[in-house]
Amino acid sequence: MEMMRKERIDRGVRVRASGLYAISSWREMLYLMGPPLALIIGVILLPFVLELAPYWKRVINIMCVYALLALAFDFLANYVGLVCLGGAFFVGVGGYLSAVFNVYLHFPVYLAIPSATICGAFLCTFLLMPCLPLRGVYFAIVTLMYPLLATRAIEALNILGGTNGITGLDSLPNEYIEHYAIILVTLFFLYAMRRFVNQDVGLVIRGVKDNDQAVRASGISVTKMKAFAVFIAAFMGCFGGAYISHMYMWSGLSMFALDFSIIPMASVVIGGGGTLLGAVIGSFILVPLSEVLRNFGTFRIVIYCALLTGFIVFKSEGIMVYAMRKYHQFERWVKV
Amino acid sequence: MEILIYGIINSVILAFMALGFTLVYSIARVPNFAHGALYITTGYIAWVLLHKLTGFPYLLAIVIAISVTAVIGALIYRFILIRIRGMEISEIIATYAIGLAILEGLRWGGLRGGTFTLPHFIAGNVQIFGVSVDYQRLIIVGIGIVTFAALYLFTHFNKVGLALRGIAQDERAAMMLGIDSDMTAIVSLAIGSGLAGFAAILLLPLGNIIVEVGYNVLIFAIAVCVIGGLGSWGGTILASFIIGFAQILTEAFLSTHYQMVVALLAIIVTLLIKPSGIFGKQKELEERV
Numbered sequence: 001m002e003m004m005r006k007e008r009i010d011r012g013v014r015v016r017a018s019g020l021y022a023i024s025s026w027r028e029m030l031y032l033m034g035p036p037l038a039l040i041i042g043v044i045l046l047p048f049v050l051e052l053a054p055y056w057k058r059v060i061n062i063m064c065v066y067a068l069l070a071l072a073f074d075f076l077a078n079y080v081g082l083v084c085l086g087g088a089f090f091v092g093v094g095g096y097l098s099a100v101f102n103v104y105l106h107f108p109v110y111l112a113i114p115s116a117t118i119c120g121a122f123l124c125t126f127l128l129m130p131c132l133p134l135r136g137v138y139f140a141i142v143t144l145m146y147p148l149l150a151t152r153a154i155e156a157l158n159i160l161g162g163t164n165g166i167t168g169l170d171s172l173p174n175e176y177i178e179h180y181a182i183i184l185v186t187l188f189f190l191y192a193m194r195r196f197v198n199q200d201v202g203l204v205i206r207g208v209k210d211n212d213q214a215v216r217a218s219g220i221s222v223t224k225m226k227a228f229a230v231f232i233a234a235f236m237g238c239f240g241g242a243y244i245s246h247m248y249m250w251s252g253l254s255m256f257a258l259d260f261s262i263i264p265m266a267s268v269v270i271g272g273g274g275t276l277l278g279a280v281i282g283s284f285i286l287v288p289l290s291e292v293l294r295n296f297g298t299f300r301i302v303i304y305c306a307l308l309t310g311f312i313v314f315k316s317e318g319i320m321v322y323a324m325r326k327y328h329q330f331e332r333w334v335k336v
Numbered sequence: 337m338e339i340l341i342y343g344i345i346n347s348v349i350l351a352f353m354a355l356g357f358t359l360v361y362s363i364a365r366v367p368n369f370a371h372g373a374l375y376i377t378t379g380y381i382a383w384v385l386l387h388k389l390t391g392f393p394y395l396l397a398i399v400i401a402i403s404v405t406a407v408i409g410a411l412i413y414r415f416i417l418i419r420i421r422g423m424e425i426s427e428i429i430a431t432y433a434i435g436l437a438i439l440e441g442l443r444w445g446g447l448r449g450g451t452f453t454l455p456h457f458i459a460g461n462v463q464i465f466g467v468s469v470d471y472q473r474l475i476i477v478g479i480g481i482v483t484f485a486a487l488y489l490f491t492h493f494n495k496v497g498l499a500l501r502g503i504a505q506d507e508r509a510a511m512m513l514g515i516d517s518d519m520t521a522i523v524s525l526a527i528g529s530g531l532a533g534f535a536a537i538l539l540l541p542l543g544n545i546i547v548e549v550g551y552n553v554l555i556f557a558i559a560v561c562v563i564g565g566l567g568s569w570g571g572t573i574l575a576s577f578i579i580g581f582a583q584i585l586t587e588a589f590l591s592t593h594y595q596m597v598v599a600l601l602a603i604i605v606t607l608l609i610k611p612s613g614i615f616g617k618q619k620e621l622e623e624r625v
Contacts, residue, residue, distance in 0.1 A: 137428060141562060296444070302441045
């Protein structure tokens with residue numbers, strides 16, 4: 001029997017576009033800039049396009065919030081090595097803080113959201129600080145417990161509105177501000193994070209994941225770096241939470257719900273871990289899907305979980321890595 | 337006196353919940369986050385057998401439910417976990433996803449409300465030192481002691497049990513002696529799931545079969561295992577007594593709301609002070625930097 005194997009070769013245009021000479025030709029420039037521009041422009045135009053289907057306009061906001069959470073999860077899991085199963089904790093802290101600022105302290109919206117984001121990020125980092133020395137399974141378990149603990153504590157102590165939550169938050173001034181606030185922040189964080197992980201600090205943070213003893217031997221405090229990374233992730237999560245609480249004009253126990261932990265995780269796995277862009281694309285696929293499946297009730301979660309397990313087992317590279325490969329390379333069968 | 341008796345009962349219940357989880361982790365090194373789901377599944381299968389087929393013998397229903405759960409556990413390993421063995425993150429996410437899928441699937445399939453109950457083995461209660469205890473709880477304590485003893489004997493004086501421990505202690509050496517690593521992992525998952533099912537059959541008659549119980553069981557199992565040290569048997573039993581009594585005390589002096597808070601706080605505090613748990617066998621350096 002004749003043995004064949006698949007060979008992958010870079011496309012010519014990729015090689016030509018890899019150097020400075022890319023700017024000498026429109027075609028190469030389009031090759032480089034096309035996909036990111038398509039994404040950015042597409043997302044920015046989305047609210048106008050969806051004028052045709054007003055119901056779906058709400059979905060854009062939720063989609064972007066989940067994209068932010070997925071970014072945070074991807075950053076923590078694949079760049080810092082901390083698997084945080086409790087993304088909902090960030091959302092809950094951000095949401096509740098924003099509600100407290102807005103309702104109890106009468107901050108206006110445009111002050112409540114940023115201050116909740118910053119205070120929330122500090123608070124989350126402070127609360128997670130003791131767990132930072134942990135790794136792997138242990139960190140995952142503790143972070144899984146945090147949102148649950150927060151829920152039970154609020155229930156038991158009957159603070160912050162107890163089981164009813166805090167109502168009467170101000171909404172954002174108008175619909176378009178509502179859309180663009182979250183869209184621009186998401187895009188900003190997406191590209192900021194992609195740059196950040198290649199900066200000096202980002203390299204040190206990635207070092208923490210690959211070999212923390214080496215980082216330690218270089219005289220850099222591992223825990224301090226992890227705390228910094230958690231701060232960034234919590235910043236994104238808390239912004240999402242604060243935004244959601246103003247979008248629903250309500251902040252309650254469901255801010256700590258499982259959805260905020262599981263959907264970002266699923267998005268990252270489906271989109272491709274460690275690519276950051278994949279996390280966003282994953283949530284842009286999953287959230288509308290969940291909206292379509294809304295009639296099925298909790299069966300949605302079953303579908304996510306099946307997708308999640310399927311991707312982990314059979315296609316662990318994710319959509320993004322797969323698409324990148326197809327975009328940059330072609331394949332052919334050759335004789336061995 | 338009441339605190340003492342109910343403390344012991346509660347501790348045995350917790351130990352039961354954690355037994356399957358700790359067994360799977362100590363042997364296959366897989367944190368089986370689907371534990372709670374398997375627990376509820378067993379209860380549900382038993383309920384279906386009892387209520388959809390009239391006159392079905394209770395004992396047979398129990399045996400079938402437990403065996404089905406054990407087979408599910410084995411299949412999960414054989415078809416899913418075997419492909420991602422050793423990748424900790426994927427293992428956690430996959431088992432967690434499977435557990436969620438089962439639980440939410442059951443909820444979607446109509447498992448809500450308080451209509452799902454299993455009958456007590458023997459109804460009625462008895463006075464012990466002036467405290468009234470129902471027979472079901474006494475049976476739980478009795479069977480609990482027997483189960484622990486049986487598991488000890490199984491892992492120390494049986495070829496399969498010894499193979500399981502061999503893999504747990506040193507996988508490579510065990511493989512050199514002809515012990516199949518994947519086969520033992522399958523067996524351990526089957527036994528672990530079976531134990532989860534066994535616990536369900538014993539404990540579910542005390543309450544309703546609802547999805548939330550599945551999540552709570554998982555949390556309690558993790559709490560006990562983490563505090564006792566993941567993969568340590570003595571630690572599991574000791575930790576279940578610590579949490580068991582702590583819960584009964586909070587219930588007596590504070591309110592039932594705080595029960596879960598106590599368990600969760602206990603996990604966090606233990607992980608902070610001594611991440612490998614009371615009797616953890618892992619080297620400290622592996623767990624923290």
